[in-house]
Amino acid sequence: MSAGILIRPMTPEDVDGTYLMSSLALAETADEKEQVLNRTPEEVEVRKERYRHSLEQDSEGSWIAADGEQVAGVALALVREGIWVLSLFAVDEAYRNAGVGRRLLDRALEYAAGCRGAMLAASTHPAALRRYALAGFTLLPTLMASGTVRREAIPPDLTARQGTKKDLDLAADVDRRLWGAAHGPDLEFMLRTGGRFLISECRTGRGYAVEWKGYPAVVAATAPDIAADLLWACLAESTAETEIRWITGQQNWAIPVALEAGLSLSPAGPICIRGELGSLTPYLPSSPFL
Numbered sequence: 626m627s628a629g630i631l632i633r634p635m636t637p638e639d640v641d642g643t644y645l646m647s648s649l650a651l652a653e654t655a656d657e658k659e660q661v662l663n664r665t666p667e668e669v670e671v672r673k674e675r676y677r678h679s680l681e682q683d684s685e686g687s688w689i690a691a692d693g694e695q696v697a698g699v700a701l702a703l704v705r706e707g708i709w710v711l712s713l714f715a716v717d718e719a720y721r722n723a724g725v726g727r728r729l730l731d732r733a734l735e736y737a738a739g740c741r742g743a744m745l746a747a748s749t750h751p752a753a754l755r756r757y758a759l760a761g762f763t764l765l766p767t768l769m770a771s772g773t774v775r776r777e778a779i780p781p782d783l784t785a786r787q788g789t790k791k792d793l794d795l796a797a798d799v800d801r802r803l804w805g806a807a808h809g810p811d812l813e814f815m816l817r818t819g820g821r822f823l824i825s826e827c828r829t830g831r832g833y834a835v836e837w838k839g840y841p842a843v844v845a846a847t848a849p850d851i852a853a854d855l856l857w858a859c860l861a862e863s864t865a866e867t868e869i870r871w872i873t874g875q876q877n878w879a880i881p882v883a884l885e886a887g888l889s890l891s892p893a894g895p896i897c898i899r900g901e902l903g904s905l906t907p908y909l910p911s912s913p914f915l
């Protein structure tokens with residue numbers, strides 16, 4: 626099935642096909658596929674906006690596998706201040722196990738030339754894990770916490786406040802310490818598309834979070850107590866099911882928060898790292914932008 630497949634740079638015309646193919650490829654169960662097909666037009670648009678953002682910022686890292694007019698696979702990578710991130714990687718089920726994923730990942734990794742570090746948040750798909758490990762990544766297992774937040778557990782004395790544009794430099798400093806680069810345009814993208822910017826600063830340190838519909842999309846701080854305060858501030862906004870994702874062994878500070886909030890822990894896909902990065906803790910990354 627891979628013979629007639631062309632790996633080529635993504636164009637704006639590929640966004641619709643990429644959206645549907647990748648959303649269905651990443652949905653693991655029939656229920657999840659059904660949910661993808663039932664997304665509201667607004668939800669669909671935010672995701673497509675993310676692919677357009679990738680194209681605008683990182684056209685050299687944006688690749689698709691094309692079978693004629695059809696999008697058969699995609700790999701979107703970004704580079705910020707010398708750190709490479711894999712933002713999206715998926716191949717249509719009909720084209721898998723024929724080397725399309727490897728060819729896409731190789732192209733996306735060419736964009737990492739000259740970078741000092743690389744990072745991605747992986748699914749649990751065995752083929753993905755094989756590709757990442759063979760590409761030289763170290764796989765850090767993670768837990769996720771999910772459920773409905775016990776409202777009475779939310780601490781009454783949270784210090785996190787609403788962030789403003791003036792706090793973007795604070796976030797950039799924290800990012801550089803934690804993962805080695807500033808999120809820059811990606812943080813602005815998250816805030817433009819519904820993310821709420823939270824800042825916590827006190828004697829022990831400082832940090833920021835992006836809360837999106839009650840989910841902690843990113844939590845990054847210079848001290849665990851600040852990170853915990855920000856995580857609580859995100860959870861305090863949740864009104865239904867929420868998830869804390871990417872809890873590696875370095876993020877044990879997040880476990881008491883998850884348990885106190887009444888969430889359930891379960892194993893999830895690894896964070897994959899290569900080369901030189903920041904301290905990576907206390908830090909809950911965003912999966913598309915890390």
Ligand SMILES: CC(C)(COP(=O)(O)OP(=O)(O)OC[C@H]1O[C@@H](n2cnc3c(N)ncnc32)[C@H](O)[C@@H]1OP(=O)(O)O)[C@@H](O)C(=O)NCCC(=O)NCCS
Binds near residue numbers: 755
């Ligand atoms: C991950 C993904 C993109 C790989 O695409 P692909 O075109 O199948 O990739 P390739 O054919 O190049 O490689 C797949 C490899 O996994 C191996 N593989 C497949 N299923 C496997 C399994 N159940 N256990 C172990 N290895 C497996 C294949 O043998 C192949 O290895 P090889 O090339 O060394 O023989 C595709 O499986 C996918 O879209 N998965 C769902 C979405 C997803 O999880 N994406 C990753 C997000 S982080």
